[in-house]
Amino acid sequence: MGLSSSEINKQKGSGVLIRVDRSNHSWISHPRHKHPPLDLLFIQSGLQKIKCSTYLIDMWGNHHSIEKISKHIISTHVFFAIIKAYSWCIQETIALGKYLRNHNIITIAVGQHVHCASILCKEKKSFVNTWSTAFDYSIMGNPESECIRFISQLLNDSDNVSCKRYQHFQHTYEPDIKDLPFPQFTYRMMIDYAFPFPVSQLNHIKKWAYIQTSWGCPHNCLHCSGAVRKSYGKKLYKRNPSTIIEEIRFHIQKGAQAICFEDDALFTDKDHIRLLLQQMQQKSLNIPWMAHARPDELDESILKSAASSGLKLLKIGVESGSPKQIEIIEKATCGKEWIAQVKHVFKLLKQFKIASVAMFMIGTPEETVSDIDRSISLARDISPDYIQVQRFTPYLDTRFYQTLSKKDRRTINTLSCYHYSFNKWSDVGMSEKQFNHYHIHFYRSFYLRVSFIMKFLKKNKFLLAQKSFLIERLKNVLINHNHGGLYDCSM
Numbered sequence: 331m332g333l334s335s336s337e338i339n340k341q342k343g344s345g346v347l348i349r350v351d352r353s354n355h356s357w358i359s360h361p362r363h364k365h366p367p368l369d370l371l372f373i374q375s376g377l378q379k380i381k382c383s384t385y386l387i388d389m390w391g392n393h394h395s396i397e398k399i400s401k402h403i404i405s406t407h408v409f410f411a412i413i414k415a416y417s418w419c420i421q422e423t424i425a426l427g428k429y430l431r432n433h434n435i436i437t438i439a440v441g442q443h444v445h446c447a448s449i450l451c452k453e454k455k456s457f458v459n460t461w462s463t464a465f466d467y468s469i470m471g472n473p474e475s476e477c478i479r480f481i482s483q484l485l486n487d488s489d490n491v492s493c494k495r496y497q498h499f500q501h502t503y504e505p506d507i508k509d510l511p512f513p514q515f516t517y518r519m520m521i522d523y524a525f526p527f528p529v530s531q532l533n534h535i536k537k538w539a540y541i542q543t544s545w546g547c548p549h550n551c552l553h554c555s556g557a558v559r560k561s562y563g564k565k566l567y568k569r570n571p572s573t574i575i576e577e578i579r580f581h582i583q584k585g586a587q588a589i590c591f592e593d594d595a596l597f598t599d600k601d602h603i604r605l606l607l608q609q610m611q612q613k614s615l616n617i618p619w620m621a622h623a624r625p626d627e628l629d630e631s632i633l634k635s636a637a638s639s640g641l642k643l644l645k646i647g648v649e650s651g652s653p654k655q656i657e658i659i660e661k662a663t664c665g666k667e668w669i670a671q672v673k674h675v676f677k678l679l680k681q682f683k684i685a686s687v688a689m690f691m692i693g694t695p696e697e698t699v700s701d702i703d704r705s706i707s708l709a710r711d712i713s714p715d716y717i718q719v720q721r722f723t724p725y726l727d728t729r730f731y732q733t734l735s736k737k738d739r740r741t742i743n744t745l746s747c748y749h750y751s752f753n754k755w756s757d758v759g760m761s762e763k764q765f766n767h768y769h770i771h772f773y774r775s776f777y778l779r780v781s782f783i784m785k786f787l788k789k790n791k792f793l794l795a796q797k798s799f800l801i802e803r804l805k806n807v808l809i810n811h812n813h814g815g816l817y818d819c820s821m
């Protein structure tokens with residue numbers, strides 16, 4: 331049966347935004363803080379402004395197959411699909427793209443997998459065809475405003491020559507953040523994206539919203555990749571603090587009880603962060619918040635001011651307890667100073683009652699077992715609330731990948747999957763079995779200490795009082811699986 335003209339118009343003005351993530355393949359995996367795909371949410375709000383209705387499917391945390399997701403999308407008669415993905419699910423995203431294209435849905439790739447694809451297209455001629463059978467258009471770099479601009483052109487005239495420039499990997503788009511509309515979080519999303527681990531400072535908070543105040547990071551770490559970042563590029567683009575205050579108020583009105591700042595480098599620009607903290611205090615927002623930070627960008631005065639404006643938790647990239655490894659990955663020019671600063675900052679965090687997650691990495695180039703032992707010892711010494719240990723991963727868009735031989739690149743490119751939790755390639759001279767052993771050993775050495783367990787129970791007494799806490803967290807996971815990570819934007 332054919333579609334009526336009003337149905338065709340509806341179809342043309344509608345789309346789907348999908349984040350593909352391999353975590354959907356496993357029911358039991360390393361517990362992780364599930365972040366929303368904030369770039370897609372910016373795009374969604376922008377499209378809403380041009381009267382284009384969309385819904386969001388987040389495959390991080392749902393267990394549906396690509397086929398099932400594709401069938402669902404096809405049944406909704408959308409005109410276009412914007413697909414965000416990462417290195418570790420590039421095959422799945424290509425399968426999804428092909429499926430949708432075969433059903434006349436226009437497919438647009440955004441996110442880190444686009445960077446990987448641009449590199450693979452240069453290295454493997456056959457990949458050019460593979461990619462073009464899955465995607466009509468690819469937007470490299472920061473997609474937020476560019477994607478809104480592009481869809482608007484596409485809806486007006488898909489044969490427009492200006493659309494053609496999105497068919498190749500010609501441009502890396504800078505963020506254009508002046509008029510970005512606020513991303514919107516439904517009640518369900520605020521719960522689904524809650525910080526998942528018990529922290530006494532945040533014990534009554536169930537609903538979270540996410541805000542990005544800046545794009546870019548001026549640092550130059552060897553392992554830096556779009557796979558773990560929120561923005562692209564080194565140049566820093568900052569939003570006006572008064573707009574951020576407005577956005578915080580917007581989320582509070584919608585029910586958010588806490589804010590997670592998603593910037594790659596929130597504390598890099600001292601004027602930006604000081605002005606933001608000042609305004610948060612002056613406007614008495616009184617909302618708890620968390621963020622990511624580098625230890626070398628924190629000091630007593632900034633932490634004191636941040637704590638007064640509601641900072642409750644920081645995730646800090648410590649990386650290694652070995653000065654040599656810090657210098658090898660170019661985290662800092664002096665590894666010893668970096669580690670001294672890490673120790674200083676974790677003392678300050680305790681002084682200001684700010685909870686912490688220390689992020690470590692193992693498997694960095696030339697790392698030895700003694701280096702890993704130094705990291706374990708540093709983790710125990712600084713005693714954060716949680717640690718997270720990632721594996722050094724040679725994503726295609728890292729500077730490290732560019733330093734590898736053709737042979738190593740070929741090996742990496744034939745891996746079925748590489749991911750910071752279970753990367754299978756390493757040049758540290760350890761077998762996979764040894765590497766797995768040290769990864770688990772790191773966690774055990776930190777978490778299975780009597781002193782840690784006692785401290786955890788003391789700090790989180792509320793867990794015993796609120797027996798429902800874990801049940802609620804489990805329920806969230808199950809509900810998330812039931813609704814399939816599908817968020818309707820008819821708000």
Ligand code: SF4
Nearest residue numbers: 547549550551554594
């Ligand atoms: S600090 Fe983080 S975001 Fe910045 S370059 Fe290093 S890894 Fe990338």
